[in-house]
Amino acid sequence: MTALAPAAAPKLESIAARAPRRRASPERIAAGLTIVALVAASVWALVDIDVSIAGIVDSWGNAERFFERVGTITFPEPAELVSLTALTLGLVLTGTLLAAVISVPVAYLAAGNTTPGPAWRAIGRFITVLTRAVPDIVLAMAFALMFTLGSLPGILAIGIHSVGMIAKLFADAIEQIDEGPRLAVRAAGGSKLQEFTSGILPQVLPSWIATVLHRFDINLRHSVVLGYVGVAGLGLEMSHAFKSLNYSLGIGIAIVMFVLCVVMEIVSSLIRRAMLGAQPTGRGLGDRFVRRVTSARPRTRSTVADASADAPAKVGAASPADLQAVLRRPWDGTRIRNVAWLWGAAAVIVAGVAVCDIHWADLVTVWAKVPAVAVQFWPPSFGSYDWATMSAALTETIAVALAATLLSFVFSLVIGSFAARNVAPNGGIRSGARLLLVGIRGVPEVILAILLIVITGLGSQAGMIALAFGGVGLLGKLIADSFEEVARGPERALVATGATRLQVYASATFPQGVPALIGHGFYLIDTNLRAATVLGIVGGGGIGYYLLNAGQGSNYDVVTSIVLMILVVQLVFEGLAVWMRRVFR
Amino acid sequence: MSTPIIQVAGLDKSFGRTMALDGVELTVDRGEIVVLLGLSGSGKSTLLRHLDGLERPTSGSVRVLGEEVPSLSGRRLRRLRSRVGFVFQQFELVPSLTVLENVLTGALAGLRGPRLGLWSYRRAQRLAALGHLDRVGLLDRAYQRADTLSGGQQQRVAIARALMQEPEILLADEPVASLDPESSEQVMALIREIAADAGLTVVCSLHQVDLALGWGDRIVGLRHGRVVLDTATEGLGKAEVMEIYGRVATATSELEAIERELAATSAATEASPGLRDADADADADPALADEGAR
Numbered sequence: 001m002t003a004l005a006p007a008a009a010p011k012l013e014s015i016a017a018r019a020p021r022r023r024a025s026p027e028r029i030a031a032g033l034t035i036v037a038l039v040a041a042s043v044w045a046l047v048d049i050d051v052s053i054a055g056i057v058d059s060w061g062n063a064e065r066f067f068e069r070v071g072t073i074t075f076p077e078p079a080e081l082v083s084l085t086a087l088t089l090g091l092v093l094t095g096t097l098l099a100a101v102i103s104v105p106v107a108y109l110a111a112g113n114t115t116p117g118p119a120w121r122a123i124g125r126f127i128t129v130l131t132r133a134v135p136d137i138v139l140a141m142a143f144a145l146m147f148t149l150g151s152l153p154g155i156l157a158i159g160i161h162s163v164g165m166i167a168k169l170f171a172d173a174i175e176q177i178d179e180g181p182r183l184a185v186r187a188a189g190g191s192k193l194q195e196f197t198s199g200i201l202p203q204v205l206p207s208w209i210a211t212v213l214h215r216f217d218i219n220l221r222h223s224v225v226l227g228y229v230g231v232a233g234l235g236l237e238m239s240h241a242f243k244s245l246n247y248s249l250g251i252g253i254a255i256v257m258f259v260l261c262v263v264m265e266i267v268s269s270l271i272r273r274a275m276l277g278a279q280p281t282g283r284g285l286g287d288r289f290v291r292r293v294t295s296a297r298p299r300t301r302s303t304v305a306d307a308s309a310d311a312p313a314k315v316g317a318a319s320p321a322d323l324q325a326v327l328r329r330p331w332d333g334t335r336i337r338n339v340a341w342l343w344g345a346a347a348v349i350v351a352g353v354a355v356c357d358i359h360w361a362d363l364v365t366v367w368a369k370v371p372a373v374a375v376q377f378w379p380p381s382f383g384s385y386d387w388a389t390m391s392a393a394l395t396e397t398i399a400v401a402l403a404a405t406l407l408s409f410v411f412s413l414v415i416g417s418f419a420a421r422n423v424a425p426n427g428g429i430r431s432g433a434r435l436l437l438v439g440i441r442g443v444p445e446v447i448l449a450i451l452l453i454v455i456t457g458l459g460s461q462a463g464m465i466a467l468a469f470g471g472v473g474l475l476g477k478l479i480a481d482s483f484e485e486v487a488r489g490p491e492r493a494l495v496a497t498g499a500t501r502l503q504v505y506a507s508a509t510f511p512q513g514v515p516a517l518i519g520h521g522f523y524l525i526d527t528n529l530r531a532a533t534v535l536g537i538v539g540g541g542g543i544g545y546y547l548l549n550a551g552q553g554s555n556y557d558v559v560t561s562i563v564l565m566i567l568v569v570q571l572v573f574e575g576l577a578v579w580m581r582r583v584f585r
Numbered sequence: 586m587s588t589p590i591i592q593v594a595g596l597d598k599s600f601g602r603t604m605a606l607d608g609v610e611l612t613v614d615r616g617e618i619v620v621l622l623g624l625s626g627s628g629k630s631t632l633l634r635h636l637d638g639l640e641r642p643t644s645g646s647v648r649v650l651g652e653e654v655p656s657l658s659g660r661r662l663r664r665l666r667s668r669v670g671f672v673f674q675q676f677e678l679v680p681s682l683t684v685l686e687n688v689l690t691g692a693l694a695g696l697r698g699p700r701l702g703l704w705s706y707r708r709a710q711r712l713a714a715l716g717h718l719d720r721v722g723l724l725d726r727a728y729q730r731a732d733t734l735s736g737g738q739q740q741r742v743a744i745a746r747a748l749m750q751e752p753e754i755l756l757a758d759e760p761v762a763s764l765d766p767e768s769s770e771q772v773m774a775l776i777r778e779i780a781a782d783a784g785l786t787v788v789c790s791l792h793q794v795d796l797a798l799g800w801g802d803r804i805v806g807l808r809h810g811r812v813v814l815d816t817a818t819e820g821l822g823k824a825e826v827m828e829i830y831g832r833v834a835t836a837t838s839e840l841e842a843i844e845r846e847l848a849a850t851s852a853a854t855e856a857s858p859g860l861r862d863a864d865a866d867a868d869a870d871p872a873l874a875d876e877g878a879r
């Protein structure tokens with residue numbers, strides 16, 4: 001009661017002195033300091049890479065000079081362009097499908113509710129981590145040694161590297177199913193395999209297809225980099241053009257690739273929407289599969305007679321003849337749609353595989369070459385490079401990743417906040433911000449980086465800007481979603497006290513979102529580390545440059561050591577992220 | 586008399602430190618319609634799941650259709666399960682599949698390997714499934730997605746799926762707990778009709794005493810994992826019914842409501858006082874004596 005009474009100032013002070021201070025745990029302090037150190041390092045990296053207004057103006061001059069020198073942009077011959085595009089799409093499609101097929105058993109092992117046991121689960125998880133960790137470029141290099149010609153190295157590189165992400169998301173989908181239908185199949189005496197196909201598969205199929213389409217987009221963007229290590233398609237032609245200093249053709253192909261990525265992204269998101277919207281793709285795919293296995297519907301009189309004999313004696317109102325009539329499924333809109341989807345998908349897949357012109361025999365003969373190739377990659381060594389060169393290159397790559405993350409973070413926080421329903425002042429601004437993020441995500445950043453690097457002639461600056469730009473699309477969406485997920489109560493409470501919109505944001509929304517922000521930040525660092533490595537391959541400097549050089553000079557032991565170096569750095573940041581998530585829960 | 590179709594003896598089941606079933610004894614003869622009555626958490630579902638081999642007992646014996654269920658595994662367990670239909674409270678249909686394909690999954694035990702899509706089932710099976718759908722009155726919904734149906738319709742589809750197994754026993758776990766009163770009535774009536782048609786043995790768990798009284802031939806009451814009651818429903822008098830409530834239910838409000846209802850109906854039963862008296866004597870039953878001894 002006395003607390004409500006107005007008190008004299010000195011008394012209040014003594015009350016403040018009596019309030020116990022919050023005990024800061026050493027771990028929290030350490031984690032906080034780590035974040036401060038990371039931000040400081042990122043700022044330093046940003047300064048070191050020299051991204052300034054003056055620099056950008058300078059690069060504009062470079063670009064002008066570049067276009068003066070290059071003249072007009074040229075494209076490949078139409079016929080060649082079509083065949084290259086078809087080859088690129090077919091290769092990426094086949095590789096992604098291969099990954100999807102491999103991912104099904106891996107996901108089954110890795111998902112907590114389907115795995116036969118903890119040991120199996122560990123194996124499944126290990127496969128997903130391992131396949132994601134080895135860069136597809138390195139896989140492509142290794143496979144190029146085993147398969148002399150053809151599209152198999154690219155398909156296998158995409159196929160194996162993508163297993164990591166696809167199997168992980170497949171397993172997540174399995175873990176989220178409703179266990180009921182599966183239990184019902186078990187209760188009816190179904191086997192494990194039948195439980196999977198009849199109880200689980202129909203539930204996860206829409207999500208699985210969405211995952212595969214999403215990965216297809218990623219792989220298509222990445223295929224341009226695979227071209228640098230000899231995987232056929234638009235990427236290879238582009239790298240050839242740049243290598244022979246035919247910049248006008250190289251830029252032309254890059255633009256084609258850019259447009260192709262954007263168009264395919266739109267197509268795949270339209271498919272995803274149409275599919276997840278309402279109708280049962282599950283049964284649809286089943287229909288296709290089955291119609292191929294079983295031939296046409298049996299229509300002979302004898303089968304009909306058998307059927308009616310087998311039919312149960314007790315039927316309701318319908319006579320056996322009525323049932324026969326119902327047996328023929330009506331061609332309603334749903335069925336027509338499903339069948340159209342099926343045959344469309346089947347046609348695309350067949351065409352995609354056909355266009356790759358796979359040398360199937362290679363798959364048999366290749367095993368003999370594995371030991372010889374493995375020996376070339378092991379033991380790791382630095383070859384003619386010394387430790388100082390390599391660590392400097394690695395530092396540059398890390399610097400690019402950190403600087404890009406910092407830039408993305410600042411812009412994403414602004415755009416992402418406005419894209420959150422509970423932060424945006426009105427629906428228009430929210431939709432605008434969301435649309436902006438979708439637009440940014442649609443831009444293939446690797447190709448943007450290639451264009452910027454080639455045009456401005458500035459390696460790491462241009463690459464970093466491209467990465468930072470792409471990062472905004474990803475991080476902005478994650479931040480917006482996280483802000484929308486915070487508890488609404490505190491916001492309402494502050495609004496009720498008469499706080500302004502900005503005050504509510506600062507005191508209720510933002511503090512609740514901080515753990516998520518930290519998590520997303522580390523996720524972006526992880527993504528950017530991979531991307532920064534790739535930038536080196538396309539001319540952005542850093543460790544990727546040495547990776548490409550080592551591969552082209554057949555110094556595969558150097559490739560191994562570079563991959564190991566990158567892995568160590570990634571593991572360090574992964575460990576930091578896990579730690580942060582625990583501390584700032 | 587032939588050997589009982591279900592014989593449970595000394596069945597204990599504990600999940601961690603909680604005792605879900607504690608020395609359960611249950612014998613069901615072929616063709617009986619038995620209600621397992623009890624509040625949620627009394628062990629009804631756990632007992633039913635043991636009968637289908639979906640749970641393994643901590644100790645005790647579960648004999649169903651002449652097989653010792655806990656000792657079965659693999660193919661033999663699946664064969665037993667295929668002879669026992671199971672209807673779930675939440676229906677457990679695959680929402681994205683058609684009604685017909687959901688019914689067909691009841692036939693999986695008799696098929697080798699996985700099945701995807703309607704056409705992977707034999708024509709005879711598709712016809713049989715349509716017949717079962719007709720039996721539950723949903724033939725016209727055969728090609729709709731399962732999740733476009735109402736709750737009561739979905740439960741009828743689930744019953745058709747169980748019929749697809751051509752079962753000898755039908756287990757139903759709170760089949761109407763998620764349904765509105767009207768659908769509940771339909772579904773319960775349907776189960777009884779089908780049981781009568783096919784000579785099925787039915788064990789159905791319920792938590793509403795009034796529903797159980799009007800529906801089952803025999804009531805087995807469970808409380809805290811123990812069988813506290815085992816009695817035929819025919820000709821039960823008011824005193825016995827109140828006794829059932831006392832043993833099975835705990836909520837006094839429910840008790841009072843039913844008491845009022847009974848006061849109204851007992852006027853009708855009053856007409857045959859002789860029967861009542863006889864029953865009252867007979868119902869100084871062993872279950873009561875057991876409970877008293879404890």
